[in-house]
Amino acid sequence: MAEIIHSIKYPFAIDRGLGKLYEENRYDDHVVQMMKQVLFTNPGDRINQPDFGCGLQRMVFEPNSDLTAGLLKVTVIQSLERWMSTVINVIDVITQASDAKLEIKIIYFIKARQERRFLNIELTL
Structure with a gap:
């Protein structure tokens, strides 16, 4: 049976009808959201953790080549x-x-x- 959790949904949003924060209730989706936070946060964006993040968004300015793909990996x-x-x-x-x-x-x-999962992301360069 799926474990129910209560976590703030990413990206942060407010349900105007209920007047509260959107929540994520599935653990698998919560893990995906945490991964996206790491991947799409640029180093330097967080004051208390300046080296947090991967900086995928910076890659949109790079040439689309095998070298860029290898660096990204x-x-x-x-x-x-x-x-x-x-x-x-x-x-x-x-x-x-x-x-x-x-x-x-x-x-x-x-x-x-103890589960294997996949996450597919597509960047337009």
């Missing part, structure tokens, strides 16, 4: 292993440059559930 693995190592194990990150897009496929293992 290393950056994603290092960021997730540093900031999410208590929650997940990164099994593999597959990056592929195609046309004006950079595809990122993250294969990870949720430690608490």
Whole structure:
């Protein structure tokens, strides 16, 4: 049976009808939201943790090449292993440059559930 949790949904939003914060109640979705926070936060954005984040959004200014894809793979693995190592194990990150897009496929293992999961992200360059 799925464990119900109460966590603030990312990105932060308010339910105007109920007048309260949107919540995330599924643990798997909560883990995905935490991963997206790490991936889409630029280092330097958080005052108390200036080295937090991966900086995927900065990659939109890079040339779309195999070199960029390789750099992105290393950056994603290092960021997730540093900031999410208590929650997940990164099994593999597959990056592929195609046309004006950079595809990122993250294969990870949720430690608490002993489950293998996938996260696909597409960046337009």
